[in-house]
Amino acid sequence: MRSSRLAAPTALLAAATLALAGCGSDSGSSGEVRLRMIESLTSPERTKLIKTLIADFEKANPGVSVELVSPPLDSADQKITQILQTKKDLDVLEVRDHTAKSFSNNGWLAELPTDAWPGWADLTDLAKKKTVEVGGKPYLIPYGFYQRTLFHRTDWGLTQPPKTWQELYEAGKRMTSGDRFGYSFRGGKGGADYAVMMISAYNGEALDPEKSFFLKDKRTIFATPEAAQALDLYVKIFKEASPPDSVSWGYPEMVQGFTSGVTGMLIQDPEVIKTVEESGVKAWSTAPIPKGPTGYAFQPVGYAGWGVTSFSKHQKEAVKLVQFLSESKQSIAFAKGNSLIPISKQAQNDPQFSQGAWKAYLEAQQDPQQVITIRPVDYPGWSQFNVDSDRDVQALITGKKTVAEVLTSWDAFWADQGRKVS
Amino acid sequence: MSSVARPAFTARKARFIALCLLPGVIFVVVFTYYPMIRGAVIAFQRYNLFDLTSTPFVGLENFRSVLAEDRFWTALRNTGTWVVVSLFFQFFLGFGLALLLRRQFRGRGLYQAWVFFPWAMSGFLIGLLWRWMFNGQFGVVNDLLLKAGIIDERIGFLASPGWAMTSVIVANVWYGVTFFAIMIMAALQSVPGELYEAASVDGASRLRQFWHVTLPHIRPTLALIVLLRIIWILNFPDLIYAMTGGGPAGGTDIVTTFLIQQVIGGDYGRAGAVGLLVLGLLLSFSVFYLNVTRFERSR
Numbered sequence: 001m002r003s004s005r006l007a008a009p010t011a012l013l014a015a016a017t018l019a020l021a022g023c024g025s026d027s028g029s030s031g032e033v034r035l036r037m038i039e040s041l042t043s044p045e046r047t048k049l050i051k052t053l054i055a056d057f058e059k060a061n062p063g064v065s066v067e068l069v070s071p072p073l074d075s076a077d078q079k080i081t082q083i084l085q086t087k088k089d090l091d092v093l094e095v096r097d098h099t100a101k102s103f104s105n106n107g108w109l110a111e112l113p114t115d116a117w118p119g120w121a122d123l124t125d126l127a128k129k130k131t132v133e134v135g136g137k138p139y140l141i142p143y144g145f146y147q148r149t150l151f152h153r154t155d156w157g158l159t160q161p162p163k164t165w166q167e168l169y170e171a172g173k174r175m176t177s178g179d180r181f182g183y184s185f186r187g188g189k190g191g192a193d194y195a196v197m198m199i200s201a202y203n204g205e206a207l208d209p210e211k212s213f214f215l216k217d218k219r220t221i222f223a224t225p226e227a228a229q230a231l232d233l234y235v236k237i238f239k240e241a242s243p244p245d246s247v248s249w250g251y252p253e254m255v256q257g258f259t260s261g262v263t264g265m266l267i268q269d270p271e272v273i274k275t276v277e278e279s280g281v282k283a284w285s286t287a288p289i290p291k292g293p294t295g296y297a298f299q300p301v302g303y304a305g306w307g308v309t310s311f312s313k314h315q316k317e318a319v320k321l322v323q324f325l326s327e328s329k330q331s332i333a334f335a336k337g338n339s340l341i342p343i344s345k346q347a348q349n350d351p352q353f354s355q356g357a358w359k360a361y362l363e364a365q366q367d368p369q370q371v372i373t374i375r376p377v378d379y380p381g382w383s384q385f386n387v388d389s390d391r392d393v394q395a396l397i398t399g400k401k402t403v404a405e406v407l408t409s410w411d412a413f414w415a416d417q418g419r420k421v422s
Numbered sequence: 423m424s425s426v427a428r429p430a431f432t433a434r435k436a437r438f439i440a441l442c443l444l445p446g447v448i449f450v451v452v453f454t455y456y457p458m459i460r461g462a463v464i465a466f467q468r469y470n471l472f473d474l475t476s477t478p479f480v481g482l483e484n485f486r487s488v489l490a491e492d493r494f495w496t497a498l499r500n501t502g503t504w505v506v507v508s509l510f511f512q513f514f515l516g517f518g519l520a521l522l523l524r525r526q527f528r529g530r531g532l533y534q535a536w537v538f539f540p541w542a543m544s545g546f547l548i549g550l551l552w553r554w555m556f557n558g559q560f561g562v563v564n565d566l567l568l569k570a571g572i573i574d575e576r577i578g579f580l581a582s583p584g585w586a587m588t589s590v591i592v593a594n595v596w597y598g599v600t601f602f603a604i605m606i607m608a609a610l611q612s613v614p615g616e617l618y619e620a621a622s623v624d625g626a627s628r629l630r631q632f633w634h635v636t637l638p639h640i641r642p643t644l645a646l647i648v649l650l651r652i653i654w655i656l657n658f659p660d661l662i663y664a665m666t667g668g669g670p671a672g673g674t675d676i677v678t679t680f681l682i683q684q685v686i687g688g689d690y691g692r693a694g695a696v697g698l699l700v701l702g703l704l705l706s707f708s709v710f711y712l713n714v715t716r717f718e719r720s721r
Contacts, residue, residue, distance in 0.1 A: 074546070074664075078685065078686075081471065085474075101472070102471050102472045102473070102688065105472060105473045105474075105475070106471075106473065106474045106475065107475070179559075179576075187670070188667060188669060189667055243558065243559050243578075244558065244578045244581050245557065245558025245559050245576070245578040245579075245580065245581045246581075247578070247580075247581040247582075247669075247670050248578075248580040248581055248586070248666060248667075248669055248670055250667075253557065253559075256560065257559060257560075260559075260560055262559045262560065380470065380472045380473065382472075383471070383472070383686065383687045383688040384687035384688065384689060386686075386687070387683045387686055387687045388687075390667075390669075391493075391668075391669070391671060391672055394669050394670045394671040394672075395671035395672075398582065398583075398670055398671050400671050401671075
């Protein structure tokens, strides 16, 4: 009697539990394979483009469907990390250069088979190199690269783009008057990246590109007198050639500064090409990033790509999806849609990647003194340094810290990291 | 007779109620208590996202390293400013709005909806919105002040610690006034009309009515919503994070944005320690506040 009275609510509870558990099910009723995929660098246009590529994949692979999860950009990596910690319901994910090491360290990424995949031969050398950059194993296939270039107005009295940081400072100072400023300075999130770029250029040949925060003699790049010269100039560029407000500028503000006619120069990724083309700015051009007095410029190539989780129940299909997205047709479409440096050799024949604003990239690639470096993302303190160094840069340009204080603390931090890793 | 049947009925009823409550209890345990306890445990571990294959217990090491950091103490001082100043303006402006909105006038409903609208928005979104409005070069606030002749040159609202703190507080006041207006208006509507009538008959002025009738009646509500709001403001890093990221140079860092930075830096152990410190701070304050306001004895 009693048990029959309890049967209804118990059944209801059981049904609700099953329904909740079924939310993340990965197999359709008719034996169809359903993959779950998550992106990180989310934007509305990009999501639309990925969905189009996924639709093509589904068409080419009947019986496989893909559900795309698109978390908001600012918290996407945290969300991906949380999902990975549960080791549930995720097959394909976007892996960034910042996250690749920790994801692989924790055993969340599967190695991707590259030998038997015909598309491997079509990848550029850079793409192949970055595929196995973390631990020498293919945990992701990049979908494109972010490399910085100098955007500059050609109607603000600048006949030639600045070739060195010193020239950039002088040109910026000349451009600055009233509501116009020479340079889109990044003082907010990601600002320390630019300080490191200058410090690297001032260290020149002594720098070890494979371990870009260290010199060939194993000291850190922050321990030299050249580093202090670079940071001194960095502060001068802010104070004399940039909007005072740029102490808090991040990516959107610095781009907006350039496209709205507030600033005359900007150093940014190729995705900005599209933004500038669509803005009202008519007279502009691009050039390789400035060099230091050593004649060298150093910068890392930012990248992200698609990877497969180690706990995916549909490894075969997930790998198939990653390979499909990395094939020339799809990867070129993705690179075009997002203004990225493509991973496919075939893209070199595409006029979009060899003309106009893109020419600066070709120019940089052909210059042996425009050197690509590897960020120290495989050091345990990398993430913490990103947070702290941005703070330090703001403290430096607002006069709360001196050049010596900043460099001493960075040097101590990385010397300690060097000991930990070696 | 009934004394025999009743316990059986009560036990059955209790079982049924327990069964009905079970899904809710499970939900709260899984989504509130489990993460809280897990976070507390992590505070005593070396728990770095870089390598989760080794997470040994390190005792109070995370607490020691957090408390040894100047940035934490700066964040704590900023938290005091952020909470006290935000609360002061939110409370008094909210009170004023509630008194205004209590009256009958044309379009009152529309006006109420317009006033309450900020409360429906996410803190992060509000932060982004104000970040652009306060921008020194292309922000609307500078434009309006220039056009009105109040300022001669643009102000870098987010470029110096003082201005940045003022800016985030302004945005927070804009957001939080609504809460006080809603709650105080509800409390005001609970004051019986006959009390005012009696006070009028006794010749009490509007001010005396407010002081001797309205305030005593709504004091318990005020005490509670002030406490709630203190807790919420302290636990509201979204707005600051979107607006300034805690900058410039930590000038708008509060303890919860400091905590977020530990998470982004991948050090969940230290983040857990900061979380427990914040929890301890809030608990101590709440006990102290409730004792001071003698809330438990208020009617």
